[in-house]
Amino acid sequence: MFRDPKTLLLLFGMPIAQILLFGFALTNEIKDSKIVVIDYAQDNASKNIIHKLSANPAFDLAESHFNAEQIENAFQKGTIKLAVIFPANFEHNLLHSSNSQIQIIADASDPNTASTLSNYASAIIQDYQLSQLQQQGMATTPLNIDTQIRMIYNPELKGATNYVPGVMALVLLLVSVLMTSVSIVREKELGTMEILLVSPVSPLMVIISKAIPYFALSIFNLTIILMLSYFLLELPIAGSLVLLYAASSLLILTGLALGLLISNSTDSQQTAMLISLMGMLIPTILFSGFMFPIENMPWPLQIISNVVPSKWYYIIVKDVMIKGLGFSSVWKEMLILTSMAIALLLISLKKYKIRLV
Amino acid sequence: MQNKVITTTNLTKQFGDFTAVDHISFEVNKGEIFGFLGANGAGKTTAIKMLCGLSNPTSGEATIAGCDIYKETEKIKQRIGYMSQKFSLYEDLTVIENIRFFAGIYGLTDQEIKEKGNALIENLGMQDSMHKMVGSLPLGWKQKMAFSVAVLHEPQIVFLDEPTGGVDPVTRRQFWDLIYNASDRGITVFVTTHYMDEAEYCNRVSMMVDGRIAALDTPDQLKSYYNATSMDEVFFELARGAKRGE
Numbered sequence: 001m002f003r004d005p006k007t008l009l010l011l012f013g014m015p016i017a018q019i020l021l022f023g024f025a026l027t028n029e030i031k032d033s034k035i036v037v038i039d040y041a042q043d044n045a046s047k048n049i050i051h052k053l054s055a056n057p058a059f060d061l062a063e064s065h066f067n068a069e070q071i072e073n074a075f076q077k078g079t080i081k082l083a084v085i086f087p088a089n090f091e092h093n094l095l096h097s098s099n100s101q102i103q104i105i106a107d108a109s110d111p112n113t114a115s116t117l118s119n120y121a122s123a124i125i126q127d128y129q130l131s132q133l134q135q136q137g138m139a140t141t142p143l144n145i146d147t148q149i150r151m152i153y154n155p156e157l158k159g160a161t162n163y164v165p166g167v168m169a170l171v172l173l174l175v176s177v178l179m180t181s182v183s184i185v186r187e188k189e190l191g192t193m194e195i196l197l198v199s200p201v202s203p204l205m206v207i208i209s210k211a212i213p214y215f216a217l218s219i220f221n222l223t224i225i226l227m228l229s230y231f232l233l234e235l236p237i238a239g240s241l242v243l244l245y246a247a248s249s250l251l252i253l254t255g256l257a258l259g260l261l262i263s264n265s266t267d268s269q270q271t272a273m274l275i276s277l278m279g280m281l282i283p284t285i286l287f288s289g290f291m292f293p294i295e296n297m298p299w300p301l302q303i304i305s306n307v308v309p310s311k312w313y314y315i316i317v318k319d320v321m322i323k324g325l326g327f328s329s330v331w332k333e334m335l336i337l338t339s340m341a342i343a344l345l346l347i348s349l350k351k352y353k354i355r356l357v
Numbered sequence: 358m359q360n361k362v363i364t365t366t367n368l369t370k371q372f373g374d375f376t377a378v379d380h381i382s383f384e385v386n387k388g389e390i391f392g393f394l395g396a397n398g399a400g401k402t403t404a405i406k407m408l409c410g411l412s413n414p415t416s417g418e419a420t421i422a423g424c425d426i427y428k429e430t431e432k433i434k435q436r437i438g439y440m441s442q443k444f445s446l447y448e449d450l451t452v453i454e455n456i457r458f459f460a461g462i463y464g465l466t467d468q469e470i471k472e473k474g475n476a477l478i479e480n481l482g483m484q485d486s487m488h489k490m491v492g493s494l495p496l497g498w499k500q501k502m503a504f505s506v507a508v509l510h511e512p513q514i515v516f517l518d519e520p521t522g523g524v525d526p527v528t529r530r531q532f533w534d535l536i537y538n539a540s541d542r543g544i545t546v547f548v549t550t551h552y553m554d555e556a557e558y559c560n561r562v563s564m565m566v567d568g569r570i571a572a573l574d575t576p577d578q579l580k581s582y583y584n585a586t587s588m589d590e591v592f593f594e595l596a597r598g599a600k601r602g603e
Contacts, residue, residue: 191443198409198439200431201462 021286024298030116031296032060035082036074039063041090045128049102052124053084058117075107075152076325078315082106082117094143101146108151109161109322113293115151122147153238153323160233165317166290168225169251169310173280175218176252180259181272183210188267203352211256218252219245238324247316247330250337254309255280257344264351284310312337362387362514362545363408368417370403377403379568380417385547385561387513390540392556392576393549394588395565396596401549402442404565405518408547409439422513435463438507438515438544442522446503448492452483455491456506463510477505497528501535508539515539517548521555533558553588562588564595571595 002008037053039046054061059082066074066083074080085103087093094100104121106114129145136143154161187193196206222245229235237244262275285291287305294305305311312333319325319333327334363385370378378400385391395401406412408421410430419426422436446455456477460470478487481501491499500520508515517536521529533555536546548559556562556576563573572579572595576588585591 190448191441191445192447194411194441194443195439195445195459196462197411198434198437199459199462200434200464 029296030058030113030293033058033081033113033117033295034079035059035061035084035117035121036066036071036080037061037063038066038071038083038085040088041086043091045091045094045100045132046086049086049125049128050084052128053121056120056124058120071105075105076319076323076329078107078319080107081110081113082121084121094145099144099146101148104147104149106149106151108154108157109318110293111151111154111157111159111161114154115157118149118151122149158233158235160229160235161318161322162290164225164229164233164235165314165321166284166288168222168248168317169288169290169313170281170284171221171225172218172248172251172313173255173284173310174276175221176214176255177259177262177280178273178276179214179217180210180256181262181266181276182269183214184260184263185266185269185272188263189269204349207260207349207352214256214259215249215252218255219248222248235321237321239320240326243320243327243330244317247313247320247334247337250334250341251309251313253341254337254344257341257348260348260352261344264348283308287311288314290314309337309340312340360387361385362422363391363419363547365408365419366417368404368407368419369415370400370407370412371415376568378407378414381565381568381570382417383563383570383573385514385545387545388540388543389561390536390546390548390559392559392562393547393565394551394553394556394562394592395549396551396592399565400568401565402518405516405547405549409437409516410434436513438510438512440503440507440515440517440520442518446491446499446506449490451488451490452478452494452502453487455502456509459506460509465510473509477502477509481505497524497531500524500528501532504532504535504539508544511542512544514545514547517546519549519551521550521552529555553592556588556592564592566595 037050039050053059071083083105087101090100102125104118106118108114125145125147129143132143151157197203226237230237259276262272266272266275287308288310294302316330316333319330361384366382367380368378369376369380381404393401403412407414408419410426410433421433424432426433447458450458453474456474457470460474465473478484486494504520521532540546550556559576561573561575562579564571579591580586580588583591583594585594
């Protein structure tokens with residue numbers, strides 16, 4: 001065992017890495033979520049509540065004078081998770097008619113975070129209400145702050161909005177990376193690859209003819225996932241299907257290139273499968289943001305997450321499918337994914353050529 | 358003029374400090390059955406891979422079927438057939454599907470594929486198994502089939518890398534019948550083996566020892582030169598000589 005560094009790494013490296021990852025980095029805890037407060041009232045009561053909100057570690061609070069359109073923009077870009085809006089005359093209404101309103105808007109494309117954050121916020125408001133009540137004594141008419149919570153993008157808080165895009169990323173990557181690498185390595189194992197290379201068929205053709213079926217299969221898989229989520233989970237597809245398929249094609253291409261790269265580095269199907277699984281499944285689960293919010297990770301992991309293609313795909317799919325955004329909102333992510341696909345394809349083709357000649 | 362189909366001059370392949378193939382020079386005539394012999398690790402497979410364009414030589418010259426192995430690899434690929442050490446047909450395709458596939462990648466027309474495919478199956482007596490998966494066939498059949506597929510496009514040269522590993526003498530004899538058949542049609546056969554009885558079937562053989570060609574002649578000449586009764590003895594003589602030289 002001690003002569004085999006790979007086994008050693010697996011035995012002792014894995015537990016250490018996992019404890020560190022799960023202990024520090026990957027938590028479902030919510031802290032420092034960006035929220036914005038729009039205070040039309042600017043009175044004592046609203047300031048008191050804002051103060052209480054800003055004291056909560058879950059919130060990273062900013063005050064602004066956004067109008068409705070700006071709020072929506074911020075949600076679309078994903079720069080804020082929650083907005084708290086105090087109407088004008090907040091305190092006045094509270095004192096004179098004992099009834100006032102606060103609006104809370106949450107980005108429910110991530111349902112867990114949205115409900116946790118809005119629960120925190122309304123609890124803080126309740127708390128304020130109670131303390132006011134105690135100050136004023138029971139004699140007066142009870143104050144009532146009516147919190148109106150609006151969950152945008154996903155009013156029913158369906159969990160599917162989170163995991164359908166995640167599953168899409170997983171399945172597409174798995175099919176494209178795993179199948180490509182295994183099928184090429186299989187040809188190497190069987191010796192048929194040599195025959196193909198000795199034949200007049202160009203290596204590029206070999207790769208293309210390997211890639212096309214898996215590309216088609218992945219697109220087919222994607223269609224099934226989308227149909228299931230639409231008909232069975234009743235998850236509407238808010239944005240453009242064309243954009244969704246375009247982004248998926250980019251991810252598949254990235255996967256095919258990765259598969260090719262893996263198949264270059266190994267001669268056994270088992271190793272290829274292992275590398276594909278470890279190299280694709282785990283980063284996708286950890287770093288795409290669908291299990292653990294990336295914002296809450298320590299910065300080294302946030303940086304690592306940037307090289308994981310599925311992270312960008314996940315953002316695109318959520319924006320397009322759940323938020324219904326168009327190309328103008330996701331072009332940056334599309335560009336990153338495109339460059340990843342092209343870079344990986346070039347590297348793998350180059351490496352592939354070196355091997356044969 | 359085109360009598361020499363393979364010529365190599367000081368062909369060398371190095372992996373780091375290890376010289377797998379050390380300045381080998383030889384010529385192979387058209388239609389000849391050329392045996393490329395040597396112990397395990399002598400460098401046979403590396404040499405054959407260079408000649409087929411699977412591996413780049415470190416130095417030296419070679420022409421295959423009149424084409425330079427550095428510059429005209431694409432032309433060479435059209436003119437050669439190759440059967441590797443590993444049995445290499447698609448096991449999960451049927452006999453006829455394999456034939457169609459390999460004939461297709463060598464650019465045979467549908468008509469040719471049909472005619473030659475049928476002739477091949479008839480020749481091997483495989484009419485009953487043409488729709489069977491290749492994986493289910495006995496090894497000897499697979500090897501005969503792999504050879505027939507390798508010469509289906511009538512190449513000028515066919516390279517066989519230990520084609521008869523692990524099969525019984527009867528099947529090996531049948532396999533050699535196929536080789537003679539191809540040779541009669543003018544196909545040059547370049548075959549590596551470490552079965553010394555097979556060496557007797559070759560027109561000429563070269564003996565590779567530690568990456569170098571230690572001897573090259575007809576089996577009879579070699580036997581008389583080394584005063585041996587069989588190729589086995591020639592082989593031992595040469596292999597022993599090499600060890601002393603180390």
